[in-house]
Amino acid sequence: MKKCSSWGLVLLLVICMVLSGCSSSGMRANEVKNNGTQTTKNKGKYKIGYDIYFAGNTWSVQMYKEFQSEVKRNQDKIEDVIYVESEGKVDKQIANIEDLITKGVDVIITTPNSPTALAPVLKKAQGKGIKVVLLAAKSEYETFDSLVTVNDYDFGKAGAQWLVKQLDGKGKIITLNGIAGISVSDERWKGAKEVFDKYPDIKVVASANADWDYAKAKLEVSNMLSANPQIDGVWSQGGGMTLGAIESFQAANRTLVPMTSEDNNGFLKKWQELRSKGFKSIAVAKPTWLGSEALKTALNLLEGKNVEKNQILPVSQITEDNLEKFVRTDLPDSFWANSRMSDQEVKETFSK
Structure with a gap:
């Protein structure tokens, strides 16, 4: 009887240890998962939604490429970038922004194809805690967190x-x-x-x-x-x-x-x-590097920094006196003079 009781006690202790191990193991798995998510947020890893409002001319294409260039410089802060293309169409732009909301982005960067029609969907985005940055074009309504453009x-x-x-x-x-x-x-x-x-x-x-x-x-x-x-x-x-x-x-x-x-x-x-x-x-x-500036603004908003609501930048002028400073005979006709991209990025963008 004493021998059986001893073995029974040992068996009971083993079972308890196994159960305890499984329980703590499961808890550690959850902790790793939760802490991993929290660590990502602490590092400022954000999901960015970018609407290519129009790709029908080289200026709008270069502005989009300026944005992509800035993305490369901020990889440590970005989890993902979701691109949509609106083709200059208001109805498609509204649908694209709805899609970005559904995909749970942290910020939406868009160039409004209408100064009025996007207001409801942008307000919806803000209501879900999504930051809104308007790029290179205005809205008549205050349904945005920051506007980046020139006058x-x-x-x-x-x-x-x-x-x-x-x-x-x-x-x-x-x-x-x-x-x-x-x-x-x-x-x-x-x-x-x-x-x-x-x-x-x-x-x-x-x-x-x-x-x-x-x-x-x-x-x-x-x-x-x-x-x-x-x-x-x-x-x-x-x-x-x-x-x-x-x-x-x-x-x-x-x-x-x-x-x-x-x-x-x-x-x-x-x-x-x-x-x-x-x-x-x-x-x-009107510099194409506004695309770069819009991403900087978006990241500043997400990091809780103070950002001006209306960032209206002054226009610059190329005249007879400074033409030689801006013209680039070594680069394609489709290039725009005010850029933050490297020459290599420019050549890759406009090589086709």
Whole structure:
């Protein structure tokens, strides 16, 4: 009896030890899992949602690539980046943002294709604790945590003031705007119109929304030249539009007139080539590195740092005096002069 009791006691102790081991082992597994999750958050590993609002011109593509370049520089803070593409369509952009909300991102970076239509879905994102950063375009509603852009009103105004000065306050001009309905285009034209309205002898004889696109602008300007025997100047929001305008004038054997533009490398090369023939221009710049700045802002928000709600940066200008500093004959026409990417990244981006 004593022997059996001793063996029974030993067996009982073994069973208790096994059960205790299983229990503590399970607890340690849960602790590792929970602590692993907590450690990730403590390290600032975040899930980023980036909406490629439009990939129809080289400026918007380079801004997206600037963002990707900044992602590489912040890998230690980023768990994942989820990309969606909205193709310039408001309904698709709303659906894409809904998708990013469903996927549980920590922040959404988007360029609104409408200054009003995105408000409800952005408000929904904020209601779920998701930070919202607007990139390069405004919203009429306060459904965002920070806006990163330049003053597009000043952009339009600067080009208009230069053109008026070139024409001594009188002449017939044509205007080329961007994509209709986007705040960028609207703000730029608003700034320019304020200037032109002060000069009654400046007449806008034709205008078009050429979507910042070279081919569309070339066609539009060709039609304007056919309808208007006198055109003294071109106010263009830039992109590839001014380059298209130049080629339309040349194809029609019309004398080149003063034209405003932007810091596209293809245009800067053409300007450099033609200025010895008397062609005059100004390139007002909205830098593509705004994509980089938007990610920096997003990470600062997620880390609880103080971030300005409206980061409206000043526009810069390329003139006759500093053109040589910005034009890059060694890089593709599709490159934009104000970049934070390395030359290698630029060549990889625009090699195709």
